[in-house]
Amino acid sequence: EEHSGETPSEQSTNAESVDDEAELDSSDAQETPQPRADGAGEDGGGGQPGTSDAHEGELDETSKDEQLEGVRENPSGEELTTDHGVKVSDTDNSLKAIERGPTLMEDFHFREKMTQFDHESIPERVVHARGTGAHGYYQPYEDPDLGDEYDEIADVTKAKVLTNPDQKTPVFTRFSTVVGSRGSSDTVRDVRGFATKFYTEDGNWDLVGNNMPPFFIQDAMEFPDLVHAIKPEPDNAIPQASAAHDTFWDFASLKPEITHMIMWVLSGRALPRAYRMMQGFGVHTFRLINDDGESVFVKFHWTPKLGTHQLVWDETTKLWGKDSDFNRKGLYDVIEEGYDLEWELGVQLFDEERAEEFDFDILDPTKIVPETEVPVRPIGKMVLNETPDNFFAETEQVAFHPGNVVPGIDFSNDPLLQGRLFSYQDTQLNRFGSANWDEIPINRPLAERHNNQRAGFMRQEINEGKVSYKPNSIGDDDPQEVPEEEGGYEHYNEKIDGKKIRNRSESFQEHFDQARLFWNSMSEPEKQNIVDAAHFELGKVDRMEIRERMVYDLFNNVDHEFATRVAEGIGVEPPDSPGDEMPDHDREDPSLSMENRTPDTIETRKIAILLDDGFEDDHVSELESALEDEGARVKIISKYLGEKSGANGETVDADQHHVAAASVSFDAVVVPGGSESVDTLTQQGDPKHFVAEAFKHYKPIAALGEGTELLEEVELPDIDIASDGDGTVTSEGVVTSRDGSDLDAFAEAFVDAIAQHRHWGRSPAEVPA
Ligand code: HDE
16 A cells, blocks of 8 residues: 555655764765656666666556655654754744844844745646645556457557556546636636646656536637636636636627537536546547557546536535535545545547548537547546645646657647647746756656756756767767657657648537537436526626627527526526527437436445434444445534434444534435434434535435434425335435334435435425525
């Protein structure tokens, strides 16, 4: 289990290597774990602890961890020193001229401590500022099924990271919101970033994607405008982390190409339940290249093993206050609790001829390749299983760049991708103030690096020798270029023939077909979510002409009924007939609906048990074990923290009390029996509110024995609650058993209800929570 198993004192640390003064000699200086020049030294080890390089074939899941081990610092059992290694006798009092006099300039410890503090902040990312990350690995499947057209993955790409099933390549993945600043809330309506750095033996590959497959715009030139429009308005910096204001919808209403993406952003996809329950997409069409230099187009898909799930809007707004790190903490907690989080990497493969047949342009990033056209073929899995040791060093300083590709993976001419190939390198210069950001430990490749790029702020590598140019005779002309056959990167030899031009291709001009496909593919509750979201977002827009343009020019060209439903909520006169550009099709793609992405698992779901003294002992112990056996996480919630006694003498500790716990932080709730416990609960507002709110958010609810009385008090509309002799009754995700005699059947029904995640058949409109 990598470094997590070690206690801090067991880790080899910076301090330890220079600890023993008696042994310090000039050669020890080498052993201080500087971020090092990978591959320096003929022995490949470079003589530095814990920083061994990867060599061909040797890379495994722990390689990055071992490399990072060389720069980890651990204070456990150590003495306080200055940055320059001088031991410090007092870090609380500055040096003063006399006891109550002014501070002296010569106090080097004060100056150093304060200077470092003054310079702690670096610019936040201009987009995707707020995020969280985790380490793990990627491993290709043995013989993935690529359908009839392609036999083996090696036929389509020579990228070893994608083809060698014996190789686990270390990865670091960062998830993010896009619009909000670093301190904003997690559960805002927004796209999520899903960026993965693969430390492959052939160099770093960054797959910098999102949790939605299309994008807002078609050309990188428009990106600054898009971001300016959606970010807080420039005069007053309001609102934070939200598209719901005039400038964004002004821009959107004038850019019909945005329509498809707007449908996704208004849907539950923009409110992910958890980063671990989110799909990821490379968005652009990329190329895969095989050993013969042949190319096939590819779209990358990440599919979470835990299903793709959403929150509901009311829940997200409550989470802003009650649990504003909900998504970041969720990822951290489950990994710390020992869960391995898994995503399958899938590819859609199609050649030039196939690409020509589509009625959209595969270079247009506002389009997807529907899975009804080209199925997604799983080719491997990613497992995230380690949290970072230090947020700043790893998650903040990780720097992605779509231009980081390895042999076997190449770009397409998607004009959005082409522009990104410039932007990411450039933005890192702004964040780090130096071209040496690639030397920061989290960004360093495991593959060896040798070139004549030199110097700059904060250079870490000590490049040996006289030569920093090519050609040279003094150094045997090293480092040597590598022919393509031996692994040198060669760009795809695409034939280009035509005129330089600044325009938008004719093939990029259709904007509504796939927006309609998305709408058609939603279930009715998902459609209602989209309409409600439009009511909120456009309801926050002051200018009527913007709301009208959204309805008449965009939504009415997607679907007339949709436009009408939106118009009704925002004071816009509903359009009397469909828009002129509304596509005439009823096509659906089932893979677009999250309701079809609900695997039968409750792993990592968080379940609340509400109880107080006098609870029915069996109910609690049986439920706990039944839920935990299925991989769920169970928390006991009561009015106060501390020990609670069951009716038959067993005791449990409350994990959370009502002042801190909120139903919005849980996936499901259950009320066990025990007359004394339930009497106490029914006299309090919090447990009733908990249940009512869970109901309002379509969450599974269960009650056993007297616990059913609490549900009756809450008055859940149109729900059947079990009476004596009924056994277990399930009604729209509400599972009850009055006699509580068949605990197994009850637990099974509850587990099934949790697996479904949300129960959209309810009508919770009148529930006051
Ligand atoms: Fe980004 N994007 N982006 N983007 N993007 C950045 O790079 C940019 C786009 C994405 O966790 C920035 O290091 C342009 C699409 C993610 O560190 C910046 C365009 C997709 C992350 C930048 C796009 C993304 C970024 C800001 C249009 C999905 C966070 C900080 C041409 C495929 C990575 C940084 C992380 C970050 C530019 C569009 C995903 C400014 C110019 C499309 C996940 O370089």
